[in-house]
Amino acid sequence: xxxxxxxxxxxxxxxxxxxxxxxxxxxxxxxxxxxxxxxxxxxxxxxxxxxxxxxxxxxxxxxxxxxxxxxxxxxxxxxxxxxxxxxxxxxxxxxxxxxxxxxxxxxxxxxxxxxxxxxxxxxxxxxxxxxxxxxxxxxxxxxxxxxxxxxxxxxxxxxxxxxxxxxxxxxxxxxxxxxxxxxxxxxxxxxxxxxxxxxxxxxxxxxxxxxxxxxxxxxxxxxxxxxxxxxxxxxxxxxxxxxxxxxxxxxxxxxxxxxxxxxxxx
Amino acid sequence: xxxxxxxxxxxxxxxxxxxxxxxxxxxxxxxxxxxxxxxxxxxxxxxxxxxxxxxxxxxxxxxxxxxxxxxxxxxxxxxxxxxxxxxxxxxxxxxxxxxxxxxxxxxxxxxxxxxxxxxxxxxxxxxxxxxxxxxxxxxxxxxxxxxxxxxxxxxxxxxxxxxxxxxxxxxxxxxxxxxxxxxxxxxxxxxxxxxxxxxxxxxxxxxxxxxxxxxxxxxxxxxxxxxxxxxxxxxxxxxxxxxxxxxxxxxxxxxxxxxxxxxxxxxxxxxxxxxxxxxxxxxxxxxxxxxxxxxxxxxxxxxxxx
Amino acid sequence: xxxxxxxxxxxxxxxxxxxxxxxxxxxxxxxxxxxxxxxxxxxxxxxxxxxxxxxxxxxxxxxxxxxxxxxxxxxxxxxxxxxxxxxxxxxxxxxxxxxxxxxxxxxxxxxxxxxxxxxxxxxxxxxxxxxxxxxxxxxxxxxxxxxxxxxxxxxxxxxxxxxxxxxxxxxxxxxxxxxxxxxxxxxxxxxxxxxxxxxxxxxxxxxxxxxxxxxxxxxxxxxxxxxxxxxxxxxxxxxxxxxxxxxxxxxxxxxxxxxxxxxxxxxxxxxxx
Numbered sequence: 135x136x137x138x139x140x141x142x143x144x145x146x147x148x149x150x151x152x153x154x155x156x157x158x159x160x161x162x163x164x165x166x167x168x169x170x171x172x173x174x175x176x177x178x179x180x181x182x183x184x185x186x187x188x189x190x191x192x193x194x195x196x197x198x199x200x201x202x203x204x205x206x207x208x209x210x211x212x213x214x215x216x217x218x219x220x221x222x223x224x225x226x227x228x229x230x231x232x233x234x235x236x237x238x239x240x241x242x243x244x245x246x247x248x249x250x251x252x253x254x255x256x257x258x259x260x261x262x263x264x265x266x267x268x269x270x271x272x273x274x275x276x277x278x279x280x281x282x283x284x285x286x287x288x289x290x291x292x293x294x295x296x297x298x299x300x301x302x303x304x305x306x307x308x309x310x311x312x313x314x315x316x317x318x319x320x321x322x323x324x325x326x327x328x329x330x331x332x333x334x335x336x337x338x339x340x341x342x343x344x345x346x347x348x349x350x351x352x353x354x355x356x357x358x359x360x361x362x363x364x365x366x367x368x369x370x371x372x373x374x375x376x377x378x379x380x381x382x383x384x385x386x387x388x389x390x391x392x393x394x395x396x397x398x399x400x
Numbered sequence: 401x402x403x404x405x406x407x408x409x410x411x412x413x414x415x416x417x418x419x420x421x422x423x424x425x426x427x428x429x430x431x432x433x434x435x436x437x438x439x440x441x442x443x444x445x446x447x448x449x450x451x452x453x454x455x456x457x458x459x460x461x462x463x464x465x466x467x468x469x470x471x472x473x474x475x476x477x478x479x480x481x482x483x484x485x486x487x488x489x490x491x492x493x494x495x496x497x498x499x500x501x502x503x504x505x506x507x508x509x510x511x512x513x514x515x516x517x518x519x520x521x522x523x524x525x526x527x528x529x530x531x532x533x534x535x536x537x538x539x540x541x542x543x544x545x546x547x548x549x550x551x552x553x554x555x556x557x558x559x560x561x562x563x564x565x566x567x568x569x570x571x572x573x574x575x576x577x578x579x580x581x582x583x584x585x586x587x588x589x590x591x592x593x594x595x596x597x598x599x600x601x602x603x604x605x606x607x608x609x610x611x612x613x614x615x616x617x618x619x620x621x622x623x624x625x626x627x628x629x630x631x632x633x634x635x636x637x638x639x640x641x642x643x644x645x646x647x648x649x650x651x652x653x654x655x656x657x658x659x660x661x662x663x664x665x666x667x668x669x670x671x672x673x674x675x676x677x678x679x680x681x682x683x684x685x686x687x688x689x690x691x692x693x694x695x696x697x698x699x700x701x702x703x704x705x706x
Numbered sequence: 707x708x709x710x711x712x713x714x715x716x717x718x719x720x721x722x723x724x725x726x727x728x729x730x731x732x733x734x735x736x737x738x739x740x741x742x743x744x745x746x747x748x749x750x751x752x753x754x755x756x757x758x759x760x761x762x763x764x765x766x767x768x769x770x771x772x773x774x775x776x777x778x779x780x781x782x783x784x785x786x787x788x789x790x791x792x793x794x795x796x797x798x799x800x801x802x803x804x805x806x807x808x809x810x811x812x813x814x815x816x817x818x819x820x821x822x823x824x825x826x827x828x829x830x831x832x833x834x835x836x837x838x839x840x841x842x843x844x845x846x847x848x849x850x851x852x853x854x855x856x857x858x859x860x861x862x863x864x865x866x867x868x869x870x871x872x873x874x875x876x877x878x879x880x881x882x883x884x885x886x887x888x889x890x891x892x893x894x895x896x897x898x899x900x901x902x903x904x905x906x907x908x909x910x911x912x913x914x915x916x917x918x919x920x921x922x923x924x925x926x927x928x929x930x931x932x933x934x935x936x937x938x939x940x941x942x943x944x945x946x947x948x949x950x951x952x953x954x955x956x957x958x959x960x961x962x963x964x965x966x967x968x969x970x971x972x973x974x975x976x977x978x979x
Contacts, residue, residue, distance in 0.1 A: 143841075145839060265801055265802065266801050267800070267801040267802075267805055295801060296799070298801065299798070299799070299800070299801050299842070302841075302843040303795055303843065306843075307495070310490060310495070311495065311496055313450065313455045313488075313490070314488070314490050314493065314495075314496035315496060316455060316483065317453055317455065317483050317487065317488035317490075317558070318483070318496075318508055318509035318512060318557060318558065318561065319480065319483055319484065319508075319509055319512025319513050319561070320512060321480060321512070323476070335498065336496075336498045336499075336508065337498075339498035339499075340495055340496055340497060340498050343495075343497075343498075343543060344495055347796075348793075348795070348796045351791060351793055351796035351797065352796055352797065352799065354755075354760050354791065354797075355789075355791055355796065355797035355799065355854075356799055356809070357760065357784070358758055358760070358784055358787075358788065358789045359784075359788075359799075359809055359810035359813060359857065359858070359861070360781065360784055360785060360810055360813035360814050360861070361809075361813045362781070362813070366815065367812040367813055367815065368811070368812050368815045368816055368817060368818055368821075369812060369818050370804070370805060370808030370811065370812060370818060370821045370822075370825070371805070371808075372818040440876075440878070441846060441847075441876045441878070441879075544722070546746065546747050547746055547747075548746055548747070573873075573874065574873055574874060575746070576745040576746045576905045576944055576945075577745075577905065577944060577945055577946040578745060578944035579746065602876045602877055603877075643878060645877055648949040648967075649949075651967075652949070652953070652967060652971065655967075655971045656971060656974065656975070659971065659974075659975035659978070660975070660978065661975075661978065670949070670952045670953050670956045671956050673953060673956070674953060674956035674957045674958075677957065677974065678957060678958070680978060680979055681957075681974065681977045681978065681979055682977055682978065682979040
C-alpha cells in the first residue's frame with residue numbers, strides 16, 4: 135500500500151548491514167557535508183564513485199533505489215527548472231522571449247541534480263540498511279555528551295523509536311477514518327479555505343483520540359513489563375564497533391582527502 | 401436498489417508496483433436480502449465491500465450501484481452521492497466519532513448530504529431511537545460513553561443518512577453476548593424494512609442466523625456464492641480448505657451423521673437441532689442412563705480437555 | 707496450597723461513574739487456571755488493572771504471594787505477574803518481534819549477551835521463533851498476541867493475566883492463542899497461574915474455575931462443570947452458555963452434567979434408538 139522507500143528498513147546481508155549504525159550515521163553526515171562544497175565535475179565524479187561503491191556493498195538491487203528516487207523526481211525537476219531559468223551569465227545557449235538558458239545555468243542545473251540524487255541515495259542507504267531502533271540508539275549514543283547539560287537523551291531516543299514504530303499504525307488508522315468519514319459524506323476538496331479547514335476536524339479529532347488511547351495502552355503495557363525510566367536499561371541490540379567500522383572510517387577518510395585534493399584542482 | 405459487480409479486478413498501487421487484491425469478481429447483491437461475505441483474514445473481504453460505496457474504484461471492470469456506474473475513470477465528484485445510498489459501517493466504527501455531542505455526531509452524515517439542521521436532527525433522533533440509545537444522553541460527549549454505547553452512536557451515524565443499502569464490516573466484534581444479540585436483531589429489522597444488507601463476519605453462527613446468501617472469498621477471488629443452506633451443506637473438509645469454521649449446530653450435526661444419525665435439513669438453531677436429534681434417541685435410555693452417566697463422567701474427569 | 711493472589715475487603719470507585727467494588731474478597735491459588743467472566747462494564751478488566759497497580763484502589767488490600775501491593779512492592783510484584791492486553795497493536799513496544807521480547811529484559815537489566823538465548827527460548831514456547839526479525843505490521847493479530855505472551859514468558863512470571871486477549875482476534879487467531887495457553891499450562895503445571903478475563907464461554911470452559919463478575923460483585927465462583935448448568939442465570943447476566951450445554955437443555959435433559967461437544971456426541975450416540 136505504501137511505496138515510500140525513503141526511511142524504510144529492508145532486511146539484507148551486505149557489509150553495510152553489519153556496520154555499527156553510529157558509523158553509518160557519521161559517514162552520511164560527513165558525506166553530505168562535503169557534497170555541499172563540491173564545485174567541479176571531478177569532485178562530483180569522485181563522490182559518485184564512493185556512492186556507487188556503498189550501493190554495491192548493500193547487496194540490494196538497484197531497482198530499490200530507483201523506487202527511492204522516483205517519488206521526489208518532481209521536486210528535483212522543479213529545482214532544475216528554477217536553476218535553468220534564473221541563472222545569469224554567458225554564453226546564452228537558448229533564448230525564447232524573456233526565458234534564456236545559459237551555459238553556467240545548465241552546468242549548475244546538472245550539478246544540482248547530481249547533488250540531490252547523491253544526498254538522497256546516501257540517506258536511503260542508511261535507512262535501508264539500518265533498522266529504526268538501531269538509528270534511535272545510535273543517535274542516543276552519539277548525543278551522549280549532551281547528558282552533561284541535562285538533555286534527557288535516553289528518553290528522547292526511546293520516544294523516537296516508539297514514534298517510528300507507530301508510523302505505519304497511524305497511517306493505517308488515518309486511512310480508515312478518512313474512509314469512514316467519506317462514507318458519511320465528508321468532502322475535503324470543495325468550498326472556501328475556511329470551510330475546508332473545518333472539514334478536517336472529523337478527521338483530526340478521531341485520529342487524536344485514537345492516538346491518545348494507544349498511548350495510554352502502551353504506557354500500561356510498558357509499565358507492566360517493568361519499565362520505570364529510559365535510563366539504566368540494558369540493550370538487546372548493543373552497539374559494537376568492529377573491524378568493518380574501522381574499514382569504513384578508513385574509506386570515508388580516503389574519500390574526504392581525495393575530495394579535498396580534487397576540489398583544489400580546477 | 402441492486403448492486404452488481406462485473407469483471408472487477410482491483411490492485412493497490414500503480415505502475416509496476418501493484419499488489420493485486422481482487423481478481424475477476426462477478427457478483428450481484430439482491431435487493432432486500434442479507435448477503436454475508438466470509439473468508440480468511442486477508443482474503444479481500446474488506447477491499448471488496450469498499451467497492452460497494454465507491455471508496456475504492458475498480459482497476460478494471462464495472463460496479464453498478466443503483467443508477468450509478470463506477471469504473472476506473474469515474475471522477476471523484478461523481479462518487480459522493482453514491483455514499484448517501486450505500487452506508488458503510490466499518491469494523492470498530494466507534495473510532496470515527498468526533499463531535500462534541502452525540503446528537504451532533506449523528507447529524508454529521510445527513511448534513512453533509514444537504515439536510516437542514518432541523519431535518520438532520522430529526523433523522524438523527526430517529527436513528528438513535530432505532531439503535532436503542534438512551535434519549536437522556538443525546539447531549540453527552542460521545543467520548544464519555546461506554547464501548548457498547550459508542551458503538552450504537554456510530555451505527556446511528558450511518559443509519560441517519562437513511563441509505564438504501566448498508567454494509568457492515570464485523571459489526572459485532574468486541575461486543576459481549578447480549579450486545580451481539582441486540583445487533584443481530586437490528587440487522588433483521590433493517591432487512592425487514594426492505595434494506596439491502598451486506599455483512600462481513602467471522603462468526604458463522606451470525607451468518608447462519610441472518611444471511612440469505614453467502615459469498616466466500618479466497619485469495620481475492622470468489623470461492624463460492626450461493627444460498628446459505630447450500631453453502632453449509634458442503635463437507636467439513638471444504639471449510640477447512642477455506643480456513644473457515646462451520647456453525648456449531650451444523651458441525652455437531654455433521655459429527656452425528658458420522659455416528660449414523662440422519663437429518664432431513666440443516667439445523668439453523670440449537671432448538672432445531674435438538675428436535676431433529678430427539679426423534680432418533682431412545683427416550684427410555686435417555687432417562688435411564690442419565691444419572692449413572694453423570695456419575696461416571698465425573699470420575700473419568702477432565703471434561704475440559706477436548 | 708499457597709495463594710497467588712489474595713484480595714481482601716477491596717473498595718474501588720471509578721473517577722466518574724462511581725462505585726464498582728465494595729468490600730470485595732477474592733483469591734486465586736497458585737497453579738490455578740482461572741477464568742473471570744462478565745458482560746462489558748462488569749468490572750473484570752478493572753480488577754486486573756488493580757492487581758497490577760495500574761489503577762489505585764480506595765481501601766482494602768491486594769496481596770501477591772507474600773507481598774502486599776504498595777508503592778514499594780510494585781516493581782517486585784510486576785516482576786511476578788505478567789499481563790497481555792486486549793489490543794494487539796497497542797502493546798507492541800519493539801520495532802521487531804525480537805526487540806519487543808527484549809523490551810522487558812532490558813528493563814530488568816538483563817545483560818545484552820544473555821538476551822538472544824532468552825528471546826529465542828521465549829519465542830519457541832509460543833511458536834514464533836521464525837518471526838524474530840519481523841516487524842509488527844506484517845503480523846496477524848493472533849501472532850502479535852503470541853509475541854505479547856512471549857515477551858512476558860521471557861521474564862519468567864509466576865502469574866499471567868490475559869485481559870480479553872482474544873477479543874479482537876479472528877477465529878484462527880483465537881484458536882492459536884488458546885492452543886498456546888494450553889501448551890504453556892501443560893508445560894509449567896503448578897508453576898504457572900493463569901487468569902483469563904473473557905466473555906467467551908468456550909474459552910472459560912478450559913479453566914479449572916470460573917468467577918462470574920457483575921457490577922463489581924462476585925456472582926458465581928465455581929468449576930465450569932457446575933457453573934454451566936446454570937444456563938438461565940447466566941443468560942440473565944448477559945452471558946451465553948457453551949454450545950454443548952445449550953443443546954443438552956434443548957434436549958430436555960433436566961438433570962444433566964457438563965460435557966464438551968465431543969463428549970456429548972459420544973454420549974448421544976450410545977443412546978441411539
